[in-house]
Amino acid sequence: MKYEKTMSRCKGLPSRPKRTKYSHQFIEHLPDNLDDGVLYISVRYATAAHRCFCGCGREVVTPLHPTKWKLTFDGVTTSLHPSVGSWSLACKSHYWLQDGRIDWADMFTDEQIKAAQSRDLRDQVNYFAPPAIAPVTTAAEKPKKKSVSLVEKLLGWMGVKW
Ligand SMILES: [Zn+2]
Incomplete structure (x- = not known):
C-alpha cells in the first residue's frame, strides 16, 4: 500500500459527516488540483489518485499493480x-x-499497521523475487569433455598420434 507523509493540516479537523460515494475520471495525467470525491485513474501510468475521502485534503496515490x-x-x-x-x-x-x-473501515491499531506494512513488503519481495533456479550440476558432475588444443587438432588432421 502507499503511505503518505503526515501533514499537519489533517490534525484538528472538525468532525463532519463522512463521504459515502465517489465518482471516477479516467485521465492520462493527474490534474494539479484533485477535486474532492473523485477517483482519478490513469491507465497509461497504472495509477489512481484521490484526495483523502475523509476531507483532510491530502492526496492519496494508489499504484495499480x-x-x-x-x-x-x-x-x-x-x-x-x-x-x-x-x-x-x-x-x-x-x-x-x-x-x-x-x-x-475501522482504524488500524499500530500492530495492525505494522502487520499490513510487512505483508505489503513480503508481497513485493515475492513478486519481484527471481524464479527458482534449477539445480546446477557441480563441476564434478559435468560430463568430462576432453579439451583439445589447436595443435592437437592439427596433429590429428595430419594423422600424427601422440
Ligand atoms: Zn484524510
Missing part, C-alpha cells in the same frame, strides 16, 4: 482492492472503494 491495488471498472462504477489505508496521514483513514461507494 499486482502487488498494490487492483482496479475494477464495470462500465459504470469503479472499485479498488484492497482497502485504502492512509496509515501515515494524521487522519489514518481506512476505507474500501467498492462500486462507487466508500465503505469506512
